Amino acid sequence: MRKSIPSSVKKELRTEVGFGCPVKGCGNPYLEYHHFDPPISVKPHNNPEGMIALCAQHHKKADGGAYTAEQLHALKRDKTNADLVKGNLDWLRKDLLAVVGGNFYYETPKVITIDGIDLVSLVRDKEGYLRLNVNMLSLESEERIIIEDSSWENIGSPVDLRSPPQGKELEVKYANGDYLYLRFVELKTEVAAIKRYDRDIFSDLTFPLTAVEVNMTIAGTNIALTSESSQIEGLTMMGCLSSHCGGGVLIENSGISWRQNPIWKRELLVEQTEHPNVLKVHFGRR
Structure with missing residues (x-):
């Protein structure tokens, strides 16, 4: 289902993960946007502080509860991994x-x-x-x-x-x-x-x-x-x-x-x- 997420929010979320899925070893550049803090089923929102960019595969896993809110916040804060992901996408330049x-x-x-x-x-x-x-x-x-x-x-x-x-x-x-x-x-x-x-x-x-x-x-x-x-x-x-x-x-x-x-x-x-x-x-x- 399509979510009405402002383009500015999408850009912020893509940028913070280095334009690739932040799950270690993934780095897939084709991204979706996961609402987790709180989940969108609890409160509809587009607050980037409670959202994260993930690939389709890991978004599905996140929807299934594979990651805690604390783990997802940690992925958002991990700038070292974000830089690594971005560097691995040099083939797109x-x-x-x-x-x-x-x-x-x-x-x-x-x-x-x-x-x-x-x-x-x-x-x-x-x-x-x-x-x-x-x-x-x-x-x-x-x-x-x-x-x-x-x-x-x-x-x-x-x-x-x-x-x-x-x-x-x-x-x-x-x-x-x-x-x-x-x-x-x-x-x-x-x-x-x-x-x-x-x-x-x-x-x-x-x-x-x-x-x-x-x-x-x-x-x-x-x-x-x-x-x-x-x-x-x-x-x-x-x-x-x-x-x-x-x-x-x-x-x-x-x-x-x-x-x-x-x-x-x-x-x-x-x-x-x-x-x-x-x-x-x-x-x-x-």
């Missing part, structure tokens, strides 16, 4: 290479956009850290994953959710077949990139960099993307490298009636044209 649909997009923050909705994008904060944004589409009138600036805003009821410590993987599956898998890979040299992707096209990139490999399926549609290939209305274009584009994979005017997150009443920003049922697909736009 490197240049970004998005790998999706068998193509490569260098320093291109909008990775996948469909009908005006940015499904996967990464933006940099004032300190240069990449913050993940996800807005998953579906034909089902059910809640789907939403992440805004690395903050979990919605999850829904996935049959499987996996987000290991350090945040270099994120996988979510839903019963109807909707699927998203993100994997972040640190590439120290051009040689490492060539070895991983079997392409000799990276000579103009700045290393080391961080690659995000994107795999996504929207069930009931012809939209299926992996890091190695694409399936969009039978169109295929692979092995291309685009740099500093306005966006990566762009699908316009799909004609699909998206139905996810009905409670949120989110508006779909669909641009109408003279031929609204014509599908336009672009792999990289400048």
Whole structure:
């Protein structure tokens, strides 16, 4: 359930834990916000002194009573661990290479956009850290994953959710077949990139960099993307490298009636044209 937490409170809570889950050995940068002193069931509040930023896994454990209020206050005060967590996220400060649909997009923050909705994008904060944004589409009138600036805003009821410590993987599956898998890979040299992707096209990139490999399926549609290939209305274009584009994979005017997150009443920003049922697909736009 979405909590109406002011953005200033979220920022304060993220900052105090070093922008990663403060549970020792975790450091996952995708955070939720736990009310514990007092619990929100006792008194609804958004007092940052009685809240803490945790990853989804440890938030669930906290809701189940795995940590005392004293333990959570101690995690909030542990600045040494917060500095360690922040230091371990330096891979999010490197240049970004998005790998999706068998193509490569260098320093291109909008990775996948469909009908005006940015499904996967990464933006940099004032300190240069990449913050993940996800807005998953579906034909089902059910809640789907939403992440805004690395903050979990919605999850829904996935049959499987996996987000290991350090945040270099994120996988979510839903019963109807909707699927998203993100994997972040640190590439120290051009040689490492060539070895991983079997392409000799990276000579103009700045290393080391961080690659995000994107795999996504929207069930009931012809939209299926992996890091190695694409399936969009039978169109295929692979092995291309685009740099500093306005966006990566762009699908316009799909004609699909998206139905996810009905409670949120989110508006779909669909641009109408003279031929609204014509599908336009672009792999990289400048």
